[in-house]
Amino acid sequence: MQISWDQKYAKRTQRMKSSAIRELLKITEEPDVISFAGGLPAPEVFPVEKFAEVAQKVLSESGPQALQYAATEGYRPLRELLAQLATQDGVTTSVENILITTGSQQALDLLGKILIDPGDFIVIESPTYMGTLQAWSSYGAEYLPLPSDDQGMILDSLEELLQRGPKAIYSLPNFQNPSGRTLSLERRHQLVDAARRYGIPILEDDAYARLRFEGEFLPSLQQVDSALQNDSSSYQGNVVHLSTFSKVLSPGLRLGWVIAPPQLISKLVQAKQGTDLHTPTFTQMIAYEMLRDGFIEQHIPIIRETYRIRRDAMLEALAQYFPPEATWTHPEGGMFLWITLPEGIDTARLLQEAVEKERVACVPGAAFHPCGGGDNTMRLNFSNSSPEKIREGIKRLARVLSSQLATSR
Amino acid sequence: MQISWDQKYAKRTQRMKSSAIRELLKITEEPDVISFAGGLPAPEVFPVEKFAEVAQKVLSESGPQALQYAATEGYRPLRELLAQLATQDGVTTSVENILITTGSQQALDLLGKILIDPGDFIVIESPTYMGTLQAWSSYGAEYLPLPSDDQGMILDSLEELLQRGPKAIYSLPNFQNPSGRTLSLERRHQLVDAARRYGIPILEDDAYARLRFEGEFLPSLQQVDSALQNDSSSYQGNVVHLSTFSKVLSPGLRLGWVIAPPQLISKLVQAKQGTDLHTPTFTQMIAYEMLRDGFIEQHIPIIRETYRIRRDAMLEALAQYFPPEATWTHPEGGMFLWITLPEGIDTARLLQEAVEKERVACVPGAAFHPCGGGDNTMRLNFSNSSPEKIREGIKRLARVLSSQLATSR
Numbered sequence: 056m057q058i059s060w061d062q063k064y065a066k067r068t069q070r071m072k073s074s075a076i077r078e079l080l081k082i083t084e085e086p087d088v089i090s091f092a093g094g095l096p097a098p099e100v101f102p103v104e105k106f107a108e109v110a111q112k113v114l115s116e117s118g119p120q121a122l123q124y125a126a127t128e129g130y131r132p133l134r135e136l137l138a139q140l141a142t143q144d145g146v147t148t149s150v151e152n153i154l155i156t157t158g159s160q161q162a163l164d165l166l167g168k169i170l171i172d173p174g175d176f177i178v179i180e181s182p183t184y185m186g187t188l189q190a191w192s193s194y195g196a197e198y199l200p201l202p203s204d205d206q207g208m209i210l211d212s213l214e215e216l217l218q219r220g221p222k223a224i225y226s227l228p229n230f231q232n233p234s235g236r237t238l239s240l241e242r243r244h245q246l247v248d249a250a251r252r253y254g255i256p257i258l259e260d261d262a263y264a265r266l267r268f269e270g271e272f273l274p275s276l277q278q279v280d281s282a283l284q285n286d287s288s289s290y291q292g293n294v295v296h297l298s299t300f301s302k303v304l305s306p307g308l309r310l311g312w313v314i315a316p317p318q319l320i321s322k323l324v325q326a327k328q329g330t331d332l333h334t335p336t337f338t339q340m341i342a343y344e345m346l347r348d349g350f351i352e353q354h355i356p357i358i359r360e361t362y363r364i365r366r367d368a369m370l371e372a373l374a375q376y377f378p379p380e381a382t383w384t385h386p387e388g389g390m391f392l393w394i395t396l397p398e399g400i401d402t403a404r405l406l407q408e409a410v411e412k413e414r415v416a417c418v419p420g421a422a423f424h425p426c427g428g429g430d431n432t433m434r435l436n437f438s439n440s441s442p443e444k445i446r447e448g449i450k451r452l453a454r455v456l457s458s459q460l461a462t463s464r
Numbered sequence: 465m466q467i468s469w470d471q472k473y474a475k476r477t478q479r480m481k482s483s484a485i486r487e488l489l490k491i492t493e494e495p496d497v498i499s500f501a502g503g504l505p506a507p508e509v510f511p512v513e514k515f516a517e518v519a520q521k522v523l524s525e526s527g528p529q530a531l532q533y534a535a536t537e538g539y540r541p542l543r544e545l546l547a548q549l550a551t552q553d554g555v556t557t558s559v560e561n562i563l564i565t566t567g568s569q570q571a572l573d574l575l576g577k578i579l580i581d582p583g584d585f586i587v588i589e590s591p592t593y594m595g596t597l598q599a600w601s602s603y604g605a606e607y608l609p610l611p612s613d614d615q616g617m618i619l620d621s622l623e624e625l626l627q628r629g630p631k632a633i634y635s636l637p638n639f640q641n642p643s644g645r646t647l648s649l650e651r652r653h654q655l656v657d658a659a660r661r662y663g664i665p666i667l668e669d670d671a672y673a674r675l676r677f678e679g680e681f682l683p684s685l686q687q688v689d690s691a692l693q694n695d696s697s698s699y700q701g702n703v704v705h706l707s708t709f710s711k712v713l714s715p716g717l718r719l720g721w722v723i724a725p726p727q728l729i730s731k732l733v734q735a736k737q738g739t740d741l742h743t744p745t746f747t748q749m750i751a752y753e754m755l756r757d758g759f760i761e762q763h764i765p766i767i768r769e770t771y772r773i774r775r776d777a778m779l780e781a782l783a784q785y786f787p788p789e790a791t792w793t794h795p796e797g798g799m800f801l802w803i804t805l806p807e808g809i810d811t812a813r814l815l816q817e818a819v820e821k822e823r824v825a826c827v828p829g830a831a832f833h834p835c836g837g838g839d840n841t842m843r844l845n846f847s848n849s850s851p852e853k854i855r856e857g858i859k860r861l862a863r864v865l866s867s868q869l870a871t872s873r
Contacts, residue, residue, distance in 0.1 A: 058663055058664075058665055058702055058725075091656070092531075093533075095532060095533055096532070096533075098528035098529075098531070098532050098869055099528075101527065101531045101532070103523055103524075103527030103528065103531065106523055106527065106531065107519070107520055107523040107524065107527075110516070110519045110520070110523065111516055111520070114512055114515055114516040114519065115512075115516065118510065118512030118515065118516075119507035119508075119510050119512065120507075121716060122507070122510045122512065122515065122714035122715070122716045122717065123504060123505070123510070123714070123715060123716050124502075124503075124504055124505075124715045124716060125509050125716060133735070143590060157566055157718075157740045158740050158741055158743045160532075160738070160739065161739065161740045163738075164738060164739045164740070168602065181615060186737075186738070186741070189737060189738040190738040190739070192738075193577065193735065195858075255467075256467055293467055305531035305532075306531070306532060306533045306534060307529075307531045307532050307744055307745045307746060308531065308708075308746065309566075309740060309741070309742070309743070309744045316467075326602065327596070328595075328598060329569070329572075329573060329598040329599040329601075329602055330569065330570065330573045330599070330739070331567050331569050331570045331573070331718060332567055332568045332569045332595070333718070334718070335716055335717055335718045335744065335747060336716045337714075337716060337717065337747070338676055338744060338746070338747070410799055429743050442572050
């Protein structure tokens, strides 16, 4: 009897939709397509030579250890260094607060695994990161969306949602994926206060924090929360902070970390044991060396400057070519920019025409709205294209948009 | 309001027990302990210099690609090569049959994620690999155990169990972890036939296949199944085959792969997208280079010979020092050996005494029996200790055992 994987075995997987981002990555890989669809860092700024140097050092000094099984929590010197850096930044952190993950995406999956039972609610901002929706929907999460504006998540109805007993609040406070928006300082305090009053954790996904190229640094939600904590030798608060080496070093390494209360870390460790045993020690040692010798700090300004130039190119091209009916965000960092078009324009249809006629791609906004809406919005990535390609791509996209606006009138 | 992670958030995690293996690894890390408890390969045979050479090659030839985000399915040349090798070994395999995973453990987790709903039954052999139990129990799996003997899983009551409609059969056919036993050829055919008749998939965990140092090679369950398949350009059968670079190259790389029908692979890919996006390309490229240039094939005999010498040392020491009431398996490969003691001896208690009084460690067998039993059994690892340490450790363990036998009389 042949197995029909689509029938008997379809139950759980019905909940999991293929990631629109990743499917688009495949379509838009052809060299003549200008793609603003992906979420890729600029490979031009990957420090390849430094990697080669450090890989040699790690293998010659600690080869057998780099290649052997290791503790699920992660490479201890790296955890200690991350704890020390977090403490310098105002969150008293001990090594027990830190778990190394196989990219931030794994931290999202593990949080889903230990926190979310089918039907549990999570408060999110809308739009939000679709990789998180994919991870948590597989555990049966339901979402309570809050709209957002140029100050980030709008908190007017937050308490109303918290009264419904959600499992957590999910926030991307800096240069949010997909909108590029940043949560204002006032709202950070408001959010942390409300979460404390209701005893509901905030899951803070802060992948882009270091990529600020304009405006002033704002404290993370965990920093805001930590300031309200009584003296302690480790962080014991309400915020689970997710970070990553993907945006400051290399996304292909798949290296992220979580800062959370030790009680939660030990639950995440148990979940990670069953999931991939541990993250490769070789790559953890490489990241450790680059963090320890100060290389990453020297390298980040190069990334920032590259992305600032690309964002400026995109903002200028939008101002020049896009019709007045369109509006867009002004991200102060990160990799993405968010376009809002007049109601009635469907960006999914626009994408199809854009790829077919003009060989340019974006991500339709509906994918970032788990509870519907956003059909007239789209995400543009500026980190992965040269300023020349950005200008050309925006020009092409503007042509498609103008033709669709003309039809819709 | 402070969050009590143990109360509101305990629900799901109650199902997940900390892996006994990994907790023991921590206790037994002190240098004066002779540990047969872990499941570590011998680091002496890790090809560190070759790693250094290949890492340089990969970074100098394909640095930006090695460090960038990549497709969830895995590095395509590696998938193609693995498909080609599987085809040479008798299973017609296309690239669509292959998924690269972050170690075999991730393949187990992903299979749990897409196949197992709470209360689903899985047919297992008892004892079985506890990392699998940990992965699947977190999805609410229940187990239908079949006992095993020197020919592997005993299949007399298999059909009775299959009639209860399990989701899958889980088998480790070669040098099984923990018992070191190998499923006989006759039983392989019997198992594959029954699974086909009932339309129930076999999940074949074959991490140790290449580590045979005695006796003749047996076809994998997937090879047996494939021989029953009609002509096709890809594998479409009933067996999901899990393999890994952990035992032939480096476990710390966290690199495994799955060979399965394309329909199932695409479900696993969706699940993997939400779990860690993809496995690092850098490490995949390193493994690819070592596989392509024939290095791994040259390297495996060195591992085999090292492990054979260690197994022989353990068998000899057992014969010399262990009391006649104890029996043990004679593994023809792999890394583990299984001890059965008289009823009434509790190996959990024995371990405690062994660590405290004699500074030697093993894994009590109960951990490998999800449905109870096995209290008088234990697993010994021989791959990670020198012959001298093995002799000394077995001598120490024999002393503890003799004293416990004397007490129990």
